[in-house]
Amino acid sequence: MTQLRNRNLAIHAGLWVLLLLLGAIFIWFGFYNFAADVKHSRPVFSLIETARERSVLVRAAKIGVPPLEDRAAIVKGAGNYQAMCAQCHLAPGMGPTELSRGLYPSPPALAKSNVDPAVAFWTIKHGIKASGMPAWGTSMGDPDMWNLVAFLKKLPGMEAAAYRELVQSSAGHSHAGAAAPSPGNTPHSMEESMHGEHEDANPKPSAATVPGHMHKEGEQH
Incomplete structure (x- = not known):
């Protein structure tokens, strides 16, 4: 034996x-193959998705959610969403961006998704490994992140005009530790960044146009 x-x-x-x-x-x-333009196999994707969802849910269950109906908080959240989130998660009336098209897994379009407030707060604060989602808690305080959550509760189904009104009513990218607003992050230039299917895909350059973000055979100018 x-x-x-x-x-x-x-x-x-x-x-x-x-x-x-x-x-x-x-x-x-x-x-x-870890290339972002090659999808995981179904078993690998399911395993990663399940592990991520359970990880976030278990940790978010310990979070107490404050009241999220304050109008001023929602407006502040809208300004920061436009500056910090819209290029990946899009906004009402906004088509896919270079960034959102290139990320894998694709970031959820939050104007079409209802989020659990505790899960949203935990995700904003801590980020998600290997997904492109940053840990905004390294630069934002809890009150500013709850402002974002308050806005996210109102975002699903919001009309583009209502979204623009909220962003233009805000101070743009404004939270403790935020850098000075850049031209692309200010409320007044918001519409310029919403270059989706609602804008001319081939605008004609003018003589005063300064070459900016251009691509030719992999080069940047």
Whole structure:
């Protein structure tokens, strides 16, 4: 019996060593493609999605949600959303951006998604590894992040005109630790950044146009 048990233990140990060796070979020779323009296989994607969702839900369950109906908080959240979030998560009346098209997994279009406030707050504060979602808690205080959550509660189904009104009523990118607003982040230039299907895809340059973000054979000017 002792010899049989030892033999079984040796076989199991050998199988584990073999699996570890195969895994090391798989990783070392780069067999798995991590390119953002190649989707995960369905089993890998499901595993990652489930692990992420459970991770966030378990941690968000401990968060107490404050009242989120204050109009001033919603307006502040709208300004920061336009400056910090809209390029990935889009906005009412806004088509896909270069950034949103290039990210994988694709960021959720939050104008079409209802979010749980505690989950939204945790995600904004801590970010999500390997997803492109930053941990805004490194530069924003909790009150400013709750302002964003208050705005996100109102965002689904919002008309483009109502969105513009909220953003233009705000101070734009404004929270403790925020950098000075850039031209693309100010409320008055908001419409310029909403370059989706509602704008001319081929605007004619004028003589006064200064070359900016242009692409030609992979070059930037």
